[in-house]
Amino acid sequence: MTDSAISATRIREFKMPDVGEGLTEAEILKWYVQPGDTVTDGQVVCEVETAKAAVELPIPFDGAVHELRFEEGTTVDVGTPIITVDTDPSAGPVGPAGPAGPAEAAAPAERPAAAALAPAPAPEAEAEPESAPEAEPEGRQPVLVGYGVSTSSTKRRPRKQSAAQGPPPEAVQAIAAEVNGHGPASGAATLGAPAPEARPLAKPPVRKLAKDLGVDLATVTPTGPDGVVTREDVHAAAAPAAPAAAPTAAPAAAEPQAPSVATEAEPSAYARETRVPVKGVRKATAQAMVNSAFTAPHVTEFVTVDVTRTMKLVRELKQDPDMEGVRINPLLLVAKAFLLAIRRNPEVNAAWDEENQEIVRKHYVNLGIAAATPRGLIVPNIKDAQDKTLSELASALGELVSTARDGKTSPAAMSGGTVTITNVGVFGIDTGTPILNPGESAILAFGQIREQPWVHKGKIKPRHVTTLALSFDHRLVDGELGSKVLADIAAVLEKPKRLMTWG
Template identity: 60%
Template sequence: MPDVGEGLEEADIVVWHVKVGDEVSDGQVMVEVETAKALVELPCPFDGVVTELLAAEGDTVAVGAPIIAVAPSGTQVPAAAAEPADTREEALAADLVPEPETPEPAAPEPVPAAEPEKKDTRTAVLVGYGVRTTSGRRRARKTDTAAPAPVVRAANGSAHPGPPTSGSPAAGSIALAKPPVRKLARDLGVDLASVLPSGPGGTVTREDVHAAARPAPAAAPAAFAATGPGESVTGERRIPVKGVRKATAQAMVASAFSAPHVTEWVTVDVTRTVKLVRKLRELPDFADIKVSPLLLVARALLVAIARHPEINASWDEPNQEIVVRDRINLGIAAATPRGLIVPNIKDAGGKSLTALAGALTELVATARDGRTSPADMAGGTVTITNVGVFGVDGGTPILNPGEAAILAVGAIREQPWVHKGRVKPRQVTTLSLSFDHRMVDGELGSRVLADVAQMLERPKLLFVRG
């Protein structure tokens, strides 16, 4: 597992694009991994044939650990090794199920299980960490032992042994489960032999393990005692916090409890800004670019920062210093199926309005496709979060770690507004600016927010600097 950037220590295997026995070439994408920041495609660095997948989909692998073994082209891969990882796991489990015994004149004396044989091998690995010396083990053949009968737990909390069925473990067998499920069972302290399987072919699923790990609920009415396979008796669903979600949770906790947040609000008439957006959409320069009010909000914030550069800063804790950045890397919070990410536009303050619009369009499209790279999310200096797209009027945004300010933009709604001495229907929105009070005092934060509001109310000012 290579370090895909920003000093990340681990990544999750999302999907393999190759299997054992496949020929691979230099540069071919063979696996997608999810880091704490992005979904990344890993290419093969050389030509050869895949001899082993050393990590299953769903596994979390440390940087530097081998995930795939590739031999020189032409290497013959044994048929057993060429099976997918899940198939080999199930086949192994099937081999350990003893066949029905037939009467024999005399039972043979039990032979003590031999010590597993060890054989040193050298396996080629993907990343440049050298070859890996492994120790191959032959599984000792198990003697016939009576496995515990499966336990069926009803919704009322009562547990009773269930008869062996096609979906429950038979006596003397081991449970069928994929490697990630076995790891989950070990982590939760669940004995797979006692879990009632609900997967295809009698396999144990993640849901089965979670159900077995939950404490028995209080007594329930008899009408709810019958629960179907794989159904939760508590009506809850658990989502593993990994990758982007895990990183976001840790970053938000660190930000909320390390930086003293202050949030200021302003409600502004953006009727002229909405009209300007319509006019820009008709210009040839913006023909293939998405133009929205967010573009002019971004432009207004960039102009305000140019006037008050001290807000484009970060806090250096070891040296107790404020670091003011010369370039503005504008982050845009984006909600994706994998969680919240904040890619940024590098040197956004130096871009023209057309270039800024193109960069915003590309940033949003890349984020929605799940192809944002770690480099795209590194080095942000200030962030905009557009909660208005969800119909929300405003909020108190939490700072992106390492930044001094974040601007939240609410929904634009038609509201009664006093305009030129008369109450008229106008397009109105709410802006809220959160800032780190160690670096940004109330005066600086208020001036920046007031500048942004003034430019959105009178968008001609967007094109006047100083």
């Protein structure tokens, strides 16, 4: 096996996996390794964002990072190699990267290129017999790899060289040597033609960065090993050009100009607009909301309720030793009230099967909690929430929220939801008309709790009040069922002792 074939077997490609449910692409958010770093099986090498969540990807083999195929911020199709690893770095440097096989297999592919450079014989060229073979000039090298010097006993009759007949044999020899990777021949310096300009050395991510910044790599001074242009070199070359691009005076001619536009990644003080690419979680959320709004007929009902007793219970639970270490807040009791209402009205926990024209009633509740993150709105859910105690539900809610804020929610945590709660009250909003998550039957909006005048036991007193809004799919939840569910939630929050009497 040749050296190049051995090198090829050492290099392993890690392809972008489908980390969700039939996802087709993901954006590389951050690389945790660089070329030359040692990696082990199971080590996280990068973080990617799919249409559902941000996910960390582990490498499935040991070795040293050979190449990062894409830079951060690039969206890559599932199945595309994103990183290569040298699985035997102790064996020495790896040959030229690429899927080439043995070197011998490459020779036939090279021959047409060299042959195309050879001048075509003139029509009048004829072979003349000689009495003895002509001695080969000392030091002559074969033109093509694997071909020896001809020992034919014939030679061509001298003829004049014309421009139409192509370059002289020395030029052919020099160019063919370049094609076969042997560098310029000794006679190339006498051709008189300028040598082709060398292409700057840079990795694909660096070339893309230079293209995005409008930097000509040929003008960049490389600082990397072996004259390789680095990302820092490109940024350094682009930095001096930034002030020059800024307008210093009004244009002399009164010509209409298009408004300046900046991108989210490169904001400008002079931009009047900012273009933000719609991708990842935001793209998936937008599509899901459009599909839901124009597929399921929505109905939303509202109720305003006195939750003073619920707020008192929250304060008492915070002092309970049995609840130590878990986060207690009004959302916890709203979630518990919603679960109790579903237990009393199980028909609301269903889904519409359009293909089979069936209503699928579910005997489990995967309770979704809408969470706003820097990457957009996500809705992870608590699996089998109906079976959890108040303490277990509090722990699950706390873990769900902290994981979402850290951007570590897995796609599995966001699949299979049945109903959802969206807590708009944390933004100072009284209520809203929430849109259903696709495949779910109901979503509850929990507004802010504020102190306001309220009639209590025949007198006007300051009480803690909130407004709830329940949106449901009217194909499978009629007005009576939806009203019962919302009324039960309100009744539990008004008198939380019903958690025990109804449960």
